[in-house]
Amino acid sequence: MLQFSVLASGSSGNSVYIRSDETALLLDAGISGKQIQQRLAEAASASLSSIDAVLVTHEHVDHVRGLKQVMKLSGGSLYITEGTWHHVQKQLEDVCTKDDRRFVKADESFVIGDIRVTPFTVSHDAEEPVAYRFDAGEDSLAVVTDLGYVSDHIKGIIRGCGTYVWEANHDVDMLRAGRYPWSVKRRILGDKGHLSNEDSAVALADLLENREVDVFLAHLSEENNQPDLAELTVTSILREMSATFAEQVRLHRTARHTATALRSIGSV
Ligand SMILES: [Zn+2]
């Protein structure tokens, strides 16, 4: 059994709560510890003290803003790449000893309680960034955000999951026409930036086999995207590619300021 709630998603902060029968994990802490505590309570009647481990994808502030507080309140172990650790080491000095910390390596699965965790490399402008796949029994979830493109290697690792938390960061036209400086636009659009709605749909189509999947569109830009537009773009591209694709994908929303309801993988 695997359940999860996206506590926050977007360029202002990201965090996902994942639990099985025996184990509770927090993936990223990009909002304050207090907000995470509140949303955990609202969405899952859970608290930070019940978290067994905290996993981190990369050092950008929208993923680590509340990490110190979370480590303090949870008492769980920290799972992090060595590259990311270099950037957060200082802020965690007082709350994370060597014994509390495990270095993860891309493509090397490990087990926390009854959840198997597989980190994999993503192309993003951070030091040794990763994303993760989680498996417990028959249930599987991949949380894939903050990447410029979805490589074949990634597709190989995450194929077959029942649920995806899946980046649809921006609409290319909104981004191009928007007020960001060109250097920032170029970064977002580049190979180490973020997935556009279009790229998101095309990569997703490659993962579809003959079955339905749940897709939680995530990390939407506040400035350069809209939930309706993201859904519409993804759906229409899938439909253009194949009449059945759009029917196989059940799209769901995530939000900046509220947690998604706790959901079991595989439930309708
Ligand atoms: Zn991010």
Ligand SMILES: [Zn+2]
């Ligand atoms: Zn990032």
